[in-house]
Amino acid sequence: MPVTANTPKYTGPPPKSQTSEEQIAALRAKVPDDPIKLPPGHLACEACGIAVDDRRVSSTVAQPSSGHLPPRSAEFTRCSSCEAVRTSAAAYVTAHPAYAARIGPDIAVERVEAVLFGLEIIGQTTSTDLGLLLPRLHPAAHSVRFSNPLTLTIGLCSPRPWAHVTLTQRDELRRAYAAGLRDRLAQSEPPVAIRCPTGGCVFCGLASVNRAAIEVARRGGVEAVSRAVWREVNTNPKALGSRGPERIWGHACPACALAIEDAGAIGWPARAQAVVTYLSHKSPSRAQRLRAEVEGDFPPVLPAWRVIPSPKPSREPWAHLHKVIDRL
Ligand SMILES: [Zn+2]
Ligand SMILES: [Zn+2]
Ligand SMILES: [Zn+2]
Structure with a gap:
């Protein structure tokens, strides 16, 4: 049907009369949201971006000076949930020494961690064969951290975990994940x-x-x-x-x-x-x-x-x- 001025615009399914808190939370987790002011005495989690009531600095990221503005830097911490992801990433790398031998233990942990973050962002549970997902998901996942110097925001934090992740980034993560699943199927196929x-x-x-x-x-x-x-x-x-x-x-x-x-x-x-x-x-x-x-x-x-x-x-x-x- 050609689109004319008289064609009513499709506005999606009619809204459900009663949307539970849970449904709202699930929907909100799928879309980005603007950053909010960091509460006093808090640091933003370097990964998911939420405010953490903890002054233990885990990383400092410098913002290059631009124009007349002097260079600034931001301090980040880690929330307990993202700290746990770092621990699982390190455990995975220890259990797969060949991966670390190829690219170095630090980069290996960084990549596995990014992939685990990526899975979390698109609401997928950790897959057992992370090895297959790594090459697909890492390129899409490696810039999702809140402390990414390219998108550095000082004095702000995410209202919800990963609210700073853009729709494009989420799309890329989903596509990479689907490609990883296709790889898994291809593995059992004949040459x-x-x-x-x-x-x-x-x-x-x-x-x-x-x-x-x-x-x-x-x-x-x-x-x-x-x-x-x-x-x-x-x-x-x-x-x-x-x-x-x-x-x-x-x-x-x-x-x-x-x-x-x-x-x-x-x-x-x-x-x-x-x-x-x-x-x-x-x-x-x-x-x-x-x-x-x-x-x-x-x-x-x-x-x-x-x-x-x-x-x-x-x-x-x-x-x-x-x-x-x-x-x-
Ligand atoms: Zn976090
Ligand atoms: Zn990376
Ligand atoms: Zn030949």
Whole structure:
């Protein structure tokens, strides 16, 4: 229905006649609210922003001087509830030493804590597999603290816990949480075949590469992963072990792309390296014999898959060279 001047504006469902205190509280917890003056003798909680009757300073945040105003700083404390979150974050990091080893214990606690705050803000209970939520939720959660220097307010506090968190921030948290839930589903899914956009790897003829479903979900879907997995190649028949003036455009699988990178160019050395590497996983003795031939006086041509007559994509790399490989 087109919107005209006569179309009555939709104003939401009719108000319920009797809204309980509890319902009001639940509704208010979902929307931001303006800060209020900090009562005398109180400090704001550095995380949720409420006034705390406690002068123990847990952090001091400086506000850079702007224009003619001198630099100022604000002191914050922690309410008991946010202090408990810090304790659980530290416990999680202790229980997951690999995470702290990767990014350092302080950053690890900061991130886990931010994620726990984020969950609290959107009214979700702590999930058991926090590990899956961390990469999704941390970017959305890490600026929610009241003491965030970018949104620093001096002498004010939040009327309710997290009232300072904007609707946009809440939206981002909810979206990140949903993405984390999708990751959890993807974890139990079978791997996804990422097909070569041009049929098969120009070098080895591999038709597709498997990637974990969770990786595909995290990187934004099959197309995005395909762009990362299959390296675009623009070359000529000579570099692939054949002849001809035309250009050849295609894609290289990750293993062949690595060999090309190592060799510094598309050509026989890269092909030889790629076949030897492939064989070293399948049959080390054959790999050794091929290496000897490659370094010998009559090295094999090892033509790329793309230049053989009527190439068909294969599930196994270098299947078109099976005759050469079998006699090794
Ligand atoms: Zn707090
Ligand atoms: Zn952070
Ligand atoms: Zn390949």
